[in-house]
Amino acid sequence: MKFLKKIIFFYYREYKLNMSGVQDILTNIVFFFLSVFIFIFSIGPDKETISTVGVAIVWTLLLLSSTLSLRKFYQDDFENGNLLIIHLNGFSFGFITILKTFSHFLFVQVPFLLSIPIACILLNIPNDKLLYLFTSFGIGSLTLSCLGSISSSMNLMNQRNFLLGSVIVMIFSVPIIIFSVGIINMAQNFNSLINILFGILLIVFAINPWASGLCLKLSIENN
Amino acid sequence: MKFLKKIIFFYYREYKLNMSGVQDILTNIVFFFLSVFIFIFSIGPDKETISTVGVAIVWTLLLLSSTLSLRKFYQDDFENGNLLIIHLNGFSFGFITILKTFSHFLFVQVPFLLSIPIACILLNIPNDKLLYLFTSFGIGSLTLSCLGSISSSMNLMNQRNFLLGSVIVMIFSVPIIIFSVGIINMAQNFNSLINILFGILLIVFAINPWASGLCLKLSIENN
């Protein structure tokens, strides 16, 4: 009971930190749309072309948005000592990473998810693909959050390991992207591809608390 | 003479700082290539389409990923007090912004410039367009560095909503994108478009030390 309360107030804290108001979420969305605009401007107004690359644009932006915010993941809390305080308040490092991953998902990825339908209109993505896009995006973005957690916790440690962090993220994100984009273009294989995506998510999700937790522990130890 | 030496050692310092954080540069490049992959996967193996949208994609990705690194522009040096030390060493705030803008150009944009040829191969961009791409990107990216300097110095005063800076940069870069992509697609108009781009660069370059310098001064005053 008390633990549950602590979790709730963890998110209250994250909310306070991330949001000075609704305008922050809105800024996220505006950022998304502006990026779409910029793509369109550079590609040109041709309907055909736009709807071919539409899905790719949405996916790239997702990737961008999750890399954009990586620094916020642990860095700030680590530097100002709040990670430690959260730990001393009774959360193991592994558990902190789970909470943080969801918080990243919630405050960074979800606003994008919400703006996808409108983006579909703008990008001429057919309505029947919307479902696929949502599913793949939902799974993919959570996977990216986990990967982001791993790589940014590795970045806290010695600079020596930086390559590892980036490489891990890259290796895992390539299949995610192949399958997610594949889902949308080859609708007949939907189920099997979704299963693969889901499998990747599970693996990454299971590794995450262990790997990131260890990194957090080590970096606090060496601080 | 002494002043010139100081400038050289300013860049020595920036070099030391940025190179120990190779992961940031690397993240950008990884992001860049990942996104190129996404596009290739989603468009499919059709060479025609790929090379139509290729240039546009490279340009947009460059723009987006240079907004990625905005946060490093002044934030770190501001927070650890080094901006102040640099100022007290005899550089006016306006001059610091000029130096920093070039340093951003050097350490963030140039690595991209270097990866353009590879991207061109991946995206089937014809070799004769490479020159245009380089010219437009050279001018465009310096303009983006200036815009980035303005927006990230404004972000010092608005520490939470750091995407707002990126959004402002992006809306100003809409015309830059239009003209730059135009250069490449309409090779006959090359000179007039380059002049326009250059004009924009000059304006932004002239405004930058004034605007960013003011923001730096104000944020140090209120710190």
Place this chain on the structure above:
Amino acid sequence: MKFLVNPSKFNEIADYIFKPVLVLSILFFALGLLFSFYLSPDDYQQGSTVRIMYVHVPSAWLALLTYAIMTFYSIAALAFRMPFGFIFNTAVAPIGAIFTLICIISGSLWGKPMWGTWWVWDARLTSVAILFIIYLIIIFINLSFENRVVREKVVAIFVIVGSVNLPIIKFSVDWWNTLHQPATISKLAKPSIDPSMMTPLIIMTFAFMMIGVAIAILRIKTEIISRKSNLS
């Protein structure tokens, strides 16, 4: 005319005219709706979807007009150190944003039956979308910058720079041939529109204008008060 630049004068006048303006706007709205739904004819090409025009065109005009006035005030505020301009910018930007949103939504609703899609990337639509984003950014800057002096200057400069977009919106239909309707009503020579459609359009424009003025008065007054109480 001092009330257009002086906060305390503005407060005086505003108290006088607020109620009449509100009443007028309600009147015009009732009249306009009556006209546009019952008293105006169907278009021979577009059928009854033409009635969307009575929302679309006024909101589009007002979106542009609002921004134009903001630009004017921003220049005045920066050039003559006139704080009322800053107050005006802060207060009025959301109103402009809403007009723009109405214009975009009604335009898309109109576009679906006419062009077959909600959205195309033609110059007018795109530039209006940019206008919307500019309005949003102005609002965001107002909300997130703490230092008021900086914030209002940033906003004013931003408004001025963004005003490049206005002529693009206005003339985009002439410069590039696009799907969107070229100027039919607001042509400087003789408008090529039937008077039976012209009347409700003008009435609706007035209605939109009045409601805009009413909300603006309220918002400017609150802004003045909040500045007095919180000097920072």
Place this chain on the structure above:
Amino acid sequence: MLIVKDLSIERLDKKIFENISLSLAPGNITILKGKNGSGKTTLLKAILNLIEPSFGSIYWKGKLLKKNLYDFYNNVTYISDTTSSLKKLTLADNINIWKKFFISNINDTQIEIALKTLKLDNYLDKKVGTLSFGETKKLEFLRLIIENKNVWVLDEPLSNLDDDSIELMKQTFEDHCEKQGSIIFSSHQNPGIYVTEEMQL
């Protein structure tokens, strides 16, 4: 309650200290003294199980600390040598977050009184980032009061404070001892605070 036995710590293969033993019973105050770099902060962190000791062990309530970790964490407040308040938020926001996050059983009037004695009550709507250095340090003590735990582990709590505030700390420490709390803190100054044990590192 807390017993440290023959603790030795190495960092990067350099011995920091060897064979340190101490015990912290309820009502006790232990002060850690020593030169810069002698390992005070390291010892405090080891007590919180944040650093792996090379030898020796730590016990909490008779059990090995590692076995009993979260029970210990439920009873301890740590204030490090840097500040932990969120600079971008106002004082009121910070206090609110702490109050909720630590599920504090302290009521608002008590917090108000504490704010008043710390002379921070006028700054509630100010960003923490615009406070003076000493004021942020004082704000940290509010956490001691809000968390309301038994064991206080404090790293240089007295530096950067003026004499009034040090006097106040002294008072607070004594009160806490009377309520059978225990305190271990490091300091370079000799603050005239009554201590049960002085540990030279």
Place this chain on the structure above:
Amino acid sequence: MLIVKDLSIERLDKKIFENISLSLAPGNITILKGKNGSGKTTLLKAILNLIEPSFGSIYWKGKLLKKNLYDFYNNVTYISDTTSSLKKLTLADNINIWKKFFISNINDTQIEIALKTLKLDNYLDKKVGTLSFGETKKLEFLRLIIENKNVWVLDEPLSNLDDDSIELMKQTFEDHCEKQGSIIFSSHQNPGIYVTEEMQL
């Protein structure tokens, strides 16, 4: 050299202090004392022209400070209440950067001696981020020596230092005064350092 006349400063419309006057001649040491939040840091920053005073003016070598700013900056070293060394780099890197960036006329043996007296000579290849708190503070003083300027403006230089280091500071201050340098610093402690003027804020 440096004259402050009737300085008053407001921040967020709150008066911090009023009508402060002081002068700093070569060979002088001025200490600023006062409660937390009394405006010591603010005054030091105003002297460096980082904060706009509401009234009063500051003169450097007879001219208004603003008119003579970069000459003043060429003669002043400021150490703020936080540290300025780059945490990600090693000590040696930091020293190197400083040496080059400030175009120091101090040679390497002098720096080595300074490192030895500060007891930092063993840590040259260590990241600054892994030093103890006091050690990073001591590292800051190396900048005083490397910059080798006339006027020192120091914000709480003595906090977090052990007695030996304070003794060392005392020595350094006296040497600097003998060489006709001048120092203004703030402190909460009474360090037994000889000062020309004590300013209560």
